[in-house]
Amino acid sequence: DAELADLGTDESSEDAEYDNDPQPVVAVVGRPNVGKSTLVNRIIGRREAVVEDVPGVTRDRVTYDATWRGRRFTVVDTGGWDPDATGMALKIAEQAQIAAELADVILFVTDAIVGVTDADEIVGHVLRGSGKPVILAANKVDNQQMELEASGLWSLGLGEPQPVSALHGRSSGDLLDVILDKLPETPKQRFGAERGPRRVALVGKPNVGKSSLLNQLAGQERVLVDPMAGTTRDPVDELIELGGKPWRFVDTAGIRRRDRELQGADFYASVRTRAALERSEIAVVLIDASGVLTEQDLRIISLVIESGRCMVVAFNKWDLLDEDRRYYLEKEIDRQLVRVPWALRANISAKTGWHVDRLVPALETALKSWSSRVPTARLNAFLTDLVAATPPPVRSGKQPKILFATQASTEPPKFVLFTSGFLEETYRRFIERRIREEFGFAGSPIEVTMKIRE
Numbered sequence: 001d002a003e004l005a006d007l008g009t010d011e012s013s014e015d016a017e018y019d020n021d022p023q024p025v026v027a028v029v030g031r032p033n034v035g036k037s038t039l040v041n042r043i044i045g046r047r048e049a050v051v052e053d054v055p056g057v058t059r060d061r062v063t064y065d066a067t068w069r070g071r072r073f074t075v076v077d078t079g080g081w082d083p084d085a086t087g088m089a090l091k092i093a094e095q096a097q098i099a100a101e102l103a104d105v106i107l108f109v110t111d112a113i114v115g116v117t118d119a120d121e122i123v124g125h126v127l128r129g130s131g132k133p134v135i136l137a138a139n140k141v142d143n144q145q146m147e148l149e150a151s152g153l154w155s156l157g158l159g160e161p162q163p164v165s166a167l168h169g170r171s172s173g174d175l176l177d178v179i180l181d182k183l184p185e186t187p188k189q190r191f192g193a194e195r196g197p198r199r200v201a202l203v204g205k206p207n208v209g210k211s212s213l214l215n216q217l218a219g220q221e222r223v224l225v226d227p228m229a230g231t232t233r234d235p236v237d238e239l240i241e242l243g244g245k246p247w248r249f250v251d252t253a254g255i256r257r258r259d260r261e262l263q264g265a266d267f268y269a270s271v272r273t274r275a276a277l278e279r280s281e282i283a284v285v286l287i288d289a290s291g292v293l294t295e296q297d298l299r300i301i302s303l304v305i306e307s308g309r310c311m312v313v314a315f316n317k318w319d320l321l322d323e324d325r326r327y328y329l330e331k332e333i334d335r336q337l338v339r340v341p342w343a344l345r346a347n348i349s350a351k352t353g354w355h356v357d358r359l360v361p362a363l364e365t366a367l368k369s370w371s372s373r374v375p376t377a378r379l380n381a382f383l384t385d386l387v388a389a390t391p392p393p394v395r396s397g398k399q400p401k402i403l404f405a406t407q408a409s410t411e412p413p414k415f416v417l418f419t420s421g422f423l424e425e426t427y428r429r430f431i432e433r434r435i436r437e438e439f440g441f442a443g444s445p446i447e448v449t450m451k452i453r454e
């Protein structure tokens with residue numbers, strides 16, 4: 001009654017791998033030799049994960065893309081990270097903990113022939129406290145008679161054991177159905193129309209041309225609504241249609257009112273800027289190109305960096321510049337904006353309307369970067385190559401390793417590297433740079449952090 005289910009990845013989906021839909025992550029945990037890699041092979045439908053009879057052999061790849069019934073997900077094989085088998089219980093507990101942190105669903109693989117071991121108990125304990133859905137696979141149930149053995153695994157307190165034979169494929173389709181059942185819905189609507197107009201904060205020191213730009217944008221296009229008019233609430237937003245879409249410019253009352261007493265009052269200006277950033281997704285930082293870049297301009301840019309928002313830097317009053325000044329300014333800007341080489345730039349004239357239409361594509365690019373997610377498998381494949389070519393510097397005689405990486409969040413994109421030792425700041429910055437080169441992220445800040453596992 002072997003059920004050789006036709007499992008696996010349809011190859012055509014590979015090209016479309018890099019999109020904005022976060023792919024759910026299924027982490028496979030379990031002690032050595034229970035059949036994790038055999039099962040991973042089953043799930044991905046390829047003989048790609050290396051099966052070794054030696055327990056704990058390090059495999060160079062740990063993540064795979066899989067598809068089942070049209071649903072795509074990432075499989076993380078948490079086995080094979082550690083070449084030496086000393087302190088296995090601890091390693092297993094840690095492995096389970098990492099899995100619990102990064103996965104949407106945990107597939108806990110046990111060996112039905114051997115039954116529950118101490119290591120299984122430890123994993124069970126960690127996973128019960130994880131708050132993540134756990135599927136308990138009873139592997140090596142190669143035939144009907146073996147099914148009885150699997151029932152002993154109820155004692156792990158993780159619900160019904162799912163009998164499977166990774167080797168022969170028996171019941172592997174059923175197991176995949178159970179996995180699919182527990183996968184979270186992809187939060188598609190976050191990227192769809194329902195999220196409402198994108199929220200823009202127009203920031204910059206007094207007199208750079210914020211209200212002129214607002215007038216220019218609202219005047220050349222249609223102001224859709226004057227929301228909350230007549231209410232006493234302070235921050236008033238304006239919905240302005242640009243490039244066929246409504247955009248919400250936040251806290252425009254402050255810009256339009258042109259509070260004289262606030263002008264020059266740095267503290268309030270920065271409070272207002274912070275508040276606007278808090279309510280926005282993207283900042284347009286306006287800078288007066290006819291003057292010099294001041295401390296105040298740079299402070300505002302710092303506030304945007306702190307806020308984690310994506311950003312477009314618009315150099316206004318471009319109409320006032322002569323050729324020489326333009327050339328010189330470009331150089332100066334490069335020098336001044338070293339902290340934010342990723343920020344998109346636009347040279348505009350709010351007064352004449354020159355190139356103001358270039359703001360919208362810049363906003364769209366930045367927001368797209370801000371919301372995008374690199375699939376775990378693709379990220380890890382990239383890092384594996386990168387680390388092979390340029391290994392992290394040795395620290396106190398040890399070569400730190402990157403065990404696994406994942407993009408933990410979007411808006412802004414944050415990456416977490418699980419490492420076996422401390423990675424120097426310079427090396428992390430190097431990785432950040434290379435991630436940008438490889439995956440884009442124009443206009444968006446990204447963050448790369450590490451979690452050290454011993």
Ligand code: GDP
Nearest residue numbers: 032033034035036037038051052140165166167
């Ligand atoms: P891992 O260390 O957990 O990744 O385990 P492996 O996938 O390397 O498998 C360990 C051993 O168990 C190998 O010799 C496999 O052939 C064997 N094995 C894996 N799955 C099954 C199964 O369903 N039935 C039987 N009888 N053996 C299996």
Ligand code: GDP
Nearest residue numbers: 206207208209210211212316317318349350351
């Ligand atoms: P805000 O304080 O940032 O809102 O700046 P305003 O929009 O009030 O502009 C301050 C001054 O700069 C006004 O006199 C504007 O006419 C002028 N201004 C704004 N944008 C431009 C521009 O693109 N070119 C020129 N030449 N003047 C501008």
